[in-house]
Amino acid sequence: MYVERFCGSWIQHPFWSSKMLIEDRQTLNQIKESSVSELVIDTSKGLDVAAPEPAVEESVEDAPASPVEAADPAKMAPPPVEHLQASSMADEVLRAQQIFRRGKQAVKAMFTDVRLGQVVNTAGLSELVTEMNSSLSRNPHALISVARIKTKDEYTYLHSVAVAAMMVGMARALGMSEPQVLEAGMAGLLHDMGKAVMPEAVLNKPGKLTDDEFAIMRGHPGEGHKLLLEWDSVPDSVLDVCLHHHEKVDGSGYPERLAGDNISLLARVGAICDVYDAITSNRPYKAGWDPSESLSRMASWQGHFDPALFKLFVRMLGIYPVGSLVRLESQRLGVVVEQGKESLLVPKVSVFYSIRLKQGTPVTVVDLASEHEKDRIVGRENPEDWPFRNLDSLWLPS
Known part of the structure; x- marks a missing residue:
């Protein structure tokens, strides 16, 4: 058929x-x-x-009960609303890592199907976005913190999953309805589908793109939009994010040079999430920047992002996002491992180095929000200025 x-x-x-x-x-x-x-x-x-088949007459007495009459009333009741209990950062990080593993496989399979010209199977994407939403309900920082962790070989596939996670978080922060939150996540998952038809030599080039190669890559939003249009019931918001996630509020973006409110709310959100994940991730041609350094640089790019949405994004991640290298007043260095519940200025920090002594110290987790703790953050540090390696091991479970 x-x-x-x-x-x-x-x-x-x-x-x-x-x-x-x-x-x-x-x-x-x-x-x-x-x-x-x-x-x-x-x-x-x-x-x-x-x-x-010809109908067979039967008496009312012999007829089976209707599905409604025969069903167990307990089974017919609507499923109970899931009340998600808050979970610790450590516990939710483990769940988040599983979500990203499944997400990577799903996006990789979609890209492969597109490249082979096959019908793309999207079964499970809805469940994946729902799991992201549930994770953020239990702990607002774990999933988004894990989103940044990827190797350069994983970037193409995990980037879409990471953007989806952050878009779900932003939609929740904006107070969107549950269907809108899930739609935002789906838009994040599908925003880069056009890269599936980009030449792999250009997509994965371990160096700076030439002008001609960059022109090719600038075509991915339009190509992705064409792919999504083949499924005529994709929501307009998802199509819009795919086409316009590289627009800038000052009108200097692409492909249509839209400006200000002419860029939809969800596309403006997508632009922020897309850039943040790109610059904090290890990619074929460069190492990712420190999360706090990335937010600082993004804040300086006038005209790129919606200012109000960017402030909301910073509040969602934290002024010092998990994984940031910070200097304490005690002249010690530490990595932010968890956000403070009451204030973004007092996260938990894994302290590991003494600047005065110029040597490592036993790793100690300091809760700056504790009433007994007098130390405080005096500034962020750029990991490139220090010889440390694999700082993420201080907050990721081994």
């Missing part, structure tokens, strides 16, 4: 395209096992349904 359209929510569809010819048992099983309960077929392009 030829499927003309899947009915229901677009993020529940098991396939990238809503139009397809069912040619094998595997495809049929994927549809049957998905949450799709209804679809439309085009009999001019494929088989029609079989003729119904």
Whole structure:
């Protein structure tokens, strides 16, 4: 049969395209096992349904009870609302790492399907975004902190997952409804789909791009938009983020040089999340910047980002995001391992080095929010100015 359209929510569809010819048992099983309960077929392009069997008369007494009457009332009740308990940073980091592992595989599979010209299977993306939302409900910092951790070989795939996590966090901070939060996450997951059709030699080039190569890469928002349009039920907001996440509020971005409020709210959010993850991540041609250093540099780029949204983004991550190298008044160095609950100025810091002694010290976690703690942060430090390696090991579980 030829499927003309899947009915229901677009993020529940098991396939990238809503139009397809069912040619094998595997495809049929994927549809049957998905949450799709209804679809439309085009009999001019494929088989029609079989003729119904003749009805067999039966008495009312012999007829089975209706599904409603036969069902267990307890099973028919709506599922209880999940009350998510707050979890520790350490516990939620472990869950976040699992989310990113699954997300990497999902995005990698989508890119591979696009490159091979196959129908893209998006089953599980909705569940992935829902898991992100749940993680941020339990702990607002763990998932977003883990988002930055990736090797240069993982960047292409984990970047989309990281942007999705941050967009979910920003949508929550903006007070969006649950469906809008999930849509924001899906927009983050799909915002860079155009890179799937970029030449891999350019996409993964271990050096600065030439002007011609950069011109090719600037085409990825439009190419991704074309891919998403093949699925005619993708929400406008997701299409918009894909096309406009490289626009700047001063009108100097691309592809359409939109400015100010002509850029949608979600695309302005996407632009901030996209750039932050790009500059804090290890990439083929450069090492990622320190999180606090990255926020400082982004704040200096006048005209790039919506100022109000950028302030909200900083509040979400913390003035000193997890993983930032900071100097304490006691002339010690430490890495931020967890945000303070009451103030962004007093996080927990893993202290490991004495500047006066010019040597390492036993690692100690200092809670600057404690009423007994007199030390405080006097400034951020650039890790490039110090010989330390793998500072993330001070907050990531081994």
